[in-house]
Amino acid sequence: MDLLSARSADAAASDGQLLARIARGDKDAVTALYRRLERPLFAFLVKTLRDREAAADVLNETMLDVWRQAGRFEGKSSVATWIYSIAHHKAISWLRKRREVELDEDMVAAVPDDAPAADTKIAAEDLTQTIARLMEKLSVDHRIVLQLAYFQEFSVGQIAEILDCPENTVKTRMFYARQRLRALLEAEGIEGAAA
Amino acid sequence: MRHDQHQNGPLEPQDVEELLPWYVTGRVSREEARGIEAALKTMPDLAEKLAQVQREREAVSRAAEAVEAAPPETLQRLLQQVETTRQRRVQRADNRDEAGGWLKGAMSHSVIWQAAFAAACVAIVALGIRLYNPPAPGDLTGGINGSGRATLLVTFQPDATAADISSLLAGAKAVVTGGPGPDGTYLVQVPASQPSDVEAAVSRLQSRQELVATVRPVQ
Incomplete structure (x- = not known):
């Protein structure tokens, strides 16, 4: 399969298919899923953390967890829901670490x-x-x-x-x-x- | 959604209002959508409330769409880390196979072989002790090259962020010249004209234990 065909196959694959390939150690599937989710997930993290560098770090950590844990995904929720829950958890941890979680609306x-x-x-x-x-x-x-x-x-x-x-x-x-x-x-x- | 409450009767006005944010994105059930549409005909102020929700949604979407893409190096870093963990997995699997085969072979032979096996274990432990021989504090001489730089082997803490590492390295005028190795080790060059500069650079990095796991000079 040439590069263009491979890319178009990646684009046509569902999130679940990409995750199954990631679980088998397919690095190209990591790239495909990252490219698919990067914009909305990064925007979510930037808006949550209000810090682009931190958002890039959390995005990276989230996708690395996806790579590590893909084999454990049980399909009880959608892939996107699962990935956002990882990202949310990491974002909140980051905020706690920086003690910014107390920086609530009153402050x-x-x-x-x-x-x-x-x-x-x-x-x-x-x-x-x-x-x-x-x-x-x-x-x-x-x-x-x-x-x-x-x-x-x-x-x-x-x-x-x-x-x-x-x-x-x-x-x-x-x-x-x-x-x-x-x-x-x-x-x-x-x-x-x-x- | 409270399908159980909604399915057998009309939505309460409070339920309708609660569901409007999801109605505008099409993320309510067909039953709920029908309930909201019926309420729009009977609740005079609901259309304005719906318009308000749509304005909020537009504002949130527009602001999120205006966020620039993540820096390209985020993907590069991810793929590098993925490759590192992949290599570790392969290495672990190989080690398991080798260790398993070796143990199986060793255990299936005679007493002589069992004695040899024990001796081999002792030799491995001794070799490990010899290999794990960190330089003494006064022995940090190595690695200063002709251009006044020394190379250190550095591993960072797993939860150290790229931003913090960049800041640490910038403060030490250090640059990453290689890595990560399969064990996550990076080659980091620091300015050094004499052994005490190397020692100072090592101490400086060691003092940031929250970011740096190990650091030692290349001899």
């Missing part, structure tokens, strides 16, 4: 905001940008649930598996994340922009 809110006044800001950025900016002020748990639901498009059940918590906890976190976001928007003089 962030206590940091003086040297941004321009509300009316100036709204003129300079649209509502979507404002929401994105304010999301950075949310706690890590809230940022994670928003990322996993809105960008990674995981279901409630999948997010519960990734975070290793009950489904109702996922819904509660989402509820409070959105409530907090609404409060931040209101503090900027924007009402009714988030439920």
Whole structure:
């Protein structure tokens, strides 16, 4: 099989097929799965850790764990859910190590905001940008649930598996994340922009 | 999703609102989607709430899409580590085969062979002790080349991050020139014009035990 055919075969393979090949020691399958997951997984880690270098390290460690543990994957969840749960676990460990997990929304809110006044800001950025900016002020748990639901498009059940918590906890976190976001928007003089 | 609660009746208004973030991404069940669509017809403010959820989703997606790709060296590093662990696996498997075959052969022969086997074990232990002979503190002379650099053999802690290692090496003006070997050892060059410089570099790296597992000069 030439290189192009091999690449197109990799692209057509399912996550499960790639993982089975990884379990047999196929390095090309590692590359294929990495390329498939790199963008969304790296974005998730950057948004969770707020540190590109750390996100690259955690991405690397996650994929190395995938390589090491591929043979132990039991197929009880989807491959993506399994990999995100590894990444989430490592990201939280990193945050704990750096003692940043306590840097919750209250502490962030206590940091003086040297941004321009509300009316100036709204003129300079649209509502979507404002929401994105304010999301950075949310706690890590809230940022994670928003990322996993809105960008990674995981279901409630999948997010519960990734975070290793009950489904109702996922819904509660989402509820409070959105409530907090609404409060931040209101503090900027924007009402009714988030439920 | 609380399928068990939803399947036999209409969704409660609170359930509908809770599900909206997953409705906009199409990650609710068909039953739940039908319930939300029915509620949209009867709850006047729900359409606005749905629009708000869609704005949030757009904001999160746009911000995530704006994140630049991971640095290319992340994949290179991964593949290097994968190769290292693959080689270790092969080596372990080979060692098991060799040890297994050797033990089997040794144990199946006569008393003479059993005595020889015991002697071989003693010899191996002695050889191991001889091989594991770290240089004495005052013996760090080797490896200074003509360009004023010395080479060290360094293994890093498994949980040391690339960022921390880079920072450590930059602080010591050290550069990685080779590795990782099958045992995870890297060749690291440090500036050195005399043996005391090598000793200082070793001490400096040894003092960062959270990052460096072992360090010794190439003699």
